[in-house]
Amino acid sequence: MSRSGYERLPMSWGSSAGTSPSSWCSMRPRTFFGLLKIIVPLVIAAICLVFIFFEPHLELVFYSREWIRSEIEPILPLMGCFNPDRVSSTYNVSKYVYGPKTNELQAGVPMRMGLDCYDFAATIKAPSRQSGAPHVPSEERVQYHTYWRVDLAPFGERQEWMLKSFFATQNVDNSRLILWSNGDLGGNEILQKYRRRFPNSFDLRVVDIPSLARGTPMEGSKYLQSNDKKAWIDGDLIRLLVIWTYGGVWIDMDSLLTRDLAPLLEHEFVTQWDCYDKLYQALNGALMHFRQRSPYLCEAFHIMATSKAPRADSTDWGSILYMKLWRSLIAAHIPPFKILPFCFSDGRACRLDNRLPDPFQPDKSSGKWTMGIGMEENGGLDQTLGKVFSLHLHNQWEKEFPKGGWVERLLLKKYDSKLRGRSEDEL
Numbered sequence: 037m038s039r040s041g042y043e044r045l046p047m048s049w050g051s052s053a054g055t056s057p058s059s060w061c062s063m064r065p066r067t068f069f070g071l072l073k074i075i076v077p078l079v080i081a082a083i084c085l086v087f088i089f090f091e092p093h094l095e096l097v098f099y100s101r102e103w104i105r106s107e108i109e110p111i112l113p114l115m116g117c118f119n120p121d122r123v124s125s126t127y128n129v130s131k132y133v134y135g136p137k138t139n140e141l142q143a144g145v146p147m148r149m150g151l152d153c154y155d156f157a158a159t160i161k162a163p164s165r166q167s168g169a170p171h172v173p174s175e176e177r178v179q180y181h182t183y184w185r186v187d188l189a190p191f192g193e194r195q196e197w198m199l200k201s202f203f204a205t206q207n208v209d210n211s212r213l214i215l216w217s218n219g220d221l222g223g224n225e226i227l228q229k230y231r232r233r234f235p236n237s238f239d240l241r242v243v244d245i246p247s248l249a250r251g252t253p254m255e256g257s258k259y260l261q262s263n264d265k266k267a268w269i270d271g272d273l274i275r276l277l278v279i280w281t282y283g284g285v286w287i288d289m290d291s292l293l294t295r296d297l298a299p300l301l302e303h304e305f306v307t308q309w310d311c312y313d314k315l316y317q318a319l320n321g322a323l324m325h326f327r328q329r330s331p332y333l334c335e336a337f338h339i340m341a342t343s344k345a346p347r348a349d350s351t352d353w354g355s356i357l358y359m360k361l362w363r364s365l366i367a368a369h370i371p372p373f374k375i376l377p378f379c380f381s382d383g384r385a386c387r388l389d390n391r392l393p394d395p396f397q398p399d400k401s402s403g404k405w406t407m408g409i410g411m412e413e414n415g416g417l418d419q420t421l422g423k424v425f426s427l428h429l430h431n432q433w434e435k436e437f438p439k440g441g442w443v444e445r446l447l448l449k450k451y452d453s454k455l456r457g458r459s460e461d462e463l
């Protein structure tokens with residue numbers, strides 16, 4: 037019995053050959069395994085070679101066609117926040133939306149070749165700072181906002197670098213940084229130090245979402261309770277609410293500023309997600325600027341309040357929302373907000389050959405960034421950092437900056453020397 041099952045196999049395969057085992061059948065296993073012996077090592081060798089010479093980057097995302105039909109394709113009607121009778125008296129549409137501007141922020145081409153994006157950033161000229169400018173009260177300054185979730189991690193030295201980067205690169209005479217949090221940070225020693233040192237240009241606030249939302253189309257919305265672990269949804273909401281209420285710039289805490297943002301602020305803007313312009317994920321809010329009571333934000337709240345609930349861990353109230361808003365604006369023939377090219381705030385978000393080096397890796401032994409560009413002080417990389425405005429670290433809070441690495445040499449050390457012995461009064 038045990039043999040019959042074995043013998044039946046060649047017969048059923050080679051039925052035309054009758055009982056004599058056909059050469060086709062009897063030879064096949066041997067040839068097959070013989071071929072495998074050659075093919076398998078070849079394939080392995082080929083894969084090894086590919087990995088030696090290339091770093092494969094693949095991203096496969098599945099978007100539900102139903103979701104695209106219902107959430108992406110429809111262009112939602114505006115609420116009318118730009119109507120003259122609706123616009124806040126603090127917002128001058130003819131000046132902010134239609135008025136002449138000094139700097140152009142958008143290039144019109146993707147700037148994926150070479151270091152084009154960085155060179156474009158260098159075309160943005162900084163206005164000269166007036167020395168001995170009169171004192172500006174805190175409330176009248178350019179407001180900068182950032183947010184720290186006290187339940188994610190304690191605020192320590194690694195987080196302090198963002199504050200140092202702010203006070204070393206921005207004009208402390210006419211700006212104020214508000215560090216928002218979801219719990220009291222007043223007892224933190226690091227933060228107390230900055231409060232003492234920069235009493236007019238630094239403040240701590242605890243977010244109260246329902247009260248910030250008062251008077252917006254989001255007031256009383258059940259969506260205000262949304263909260264997800266990555267701090268994406270609530271972070272996305274908070275930035276819109278605080279900018280609406282106070283106006284100004286939002287900077288994610290996982291950023292290091294490299295240049296004064298002042299020349300950008302004649303525009304209202306979000307940023308490009310990366311240099312690839314993914315169809316549904318082209319825009320990012322890690323750095324954004326809108327004026328107080330901006331009708332752009334009023335329309336954003338309207339879209340949030342009338343769309344489906346945001347999905348947890350999604351960019352429904354970030355990237356997707358900005359895109360919906362942008363499309364609705366142009367459909368209503370209103371000049372849209374601007375989109376900063378990726379490298380202005382996230383030079384990491386492009387190809388291997390033209391993105392900034394990994395901030396958490398030691399310098400390459402060649403001492404070069406890319407295309408033969410040096411990483412020494414006053415070298416090509418140093419100059420590039422002075423062209424762009426911010427370095428986005430993409431969270432990675434658990435990682436340290438390598439000792440003697442480019443971030444320490446070209447950014448951290450400079451922040452420290454700039455801040456050493458300087459207080460607000462002396463600046």
Ligand SMILES: *[C@@H]1O[C@H](CO)[C@@H](O)[C@H](O)[C@H]1NC(C)=O
Nearest residue numbers: 125127128129130131132135
């Ligand atoms: C708005 O801005 C324009 C252009 O700068 C100016 O002429 C006008 O007086 C401003 N309107 C108000 C109400 O301030």
